Amino acid sequence: MTAQEKVTALRAQDLTKYVEKYVAILRDQLWLGEWVLEISVVDHPGGNPHSDANCDPFDGQKRAKMEFATRIVDDPAELKRTVAHELLHLFHRDQTDVIRLTMQRALGSDAFEILWESFRQQTELMVDNLTTALVPLLANPEPRR
Numbered sequence: 001m002t003a004q005e006k007v008t009a010l011r012a013q014d015l016t017k018y019v020e021k022y023v024a025i026l027r028d029q030l031w032l033g034e035w036v037l038e039i040s041v042v043d044h045p046g047g048n049p050h051s052d053a054n055c056d057p058f059d060g061q062k063r064a065k066m067e068f069a070t071r072i073v074d075d076p077a078e079l080k081r082t083v084a085h086e087l088l089h090l091f092h093r094d095q096t097d098v099i100r101l102t103m104q105r106a107l108g109s110d111a112f113e114i115l116w117e118s119f120r121q122q123t124e125l126m127v128d129n130l131t132t133a134l135v136p137l138l139a140n141p142e143p144r145r
């Protein structure tokens with residue numbers, strides 16, 4: 001590991017601790033305290049360079065992996081909105097699984113792809129609208145140092 005890679009790794013650890021603390025505050029405010037969340041701050045959440053964050057719940061568990069983009073951490077409004085948005089995705093996990101885990105077999109892959117894509121788009125809109133409604137009620141992130 002080069003000196004530059006060490007600096008980058010230390011900064012990522014630092015950012016992850018900061019975001020972890022804030023996620024725990026909003027998780028509790030949203031009554032999601034039973035969820036175990038694995039937080040990391042990365043350049044490309046979910047492997048996507050254009051994504052602000054990614055939320056990946058584990059099947060059958062109240063446990064999820066959440067990745068947040070490095071670039072949003074220093075913008076308090078963006079961080080708040082993004083953390084709230086990703087947490088709100090946890091509320092529809094079981095509902096999503098009804099579609100994700102049962103409909104493919106029932107419909108075959110072409111019909112399933114159409115259903116899945118429109119379900120995902122509508123779910124994203126719902127989560128965005130709920131985020132807009134709830135953000136004013138949620139705690140702001142502490143300033144970072």
Ligand SMILES: [Zn+2]
Nearest residue numbers: 085089124127
């Ligand atoms: Zn989303």
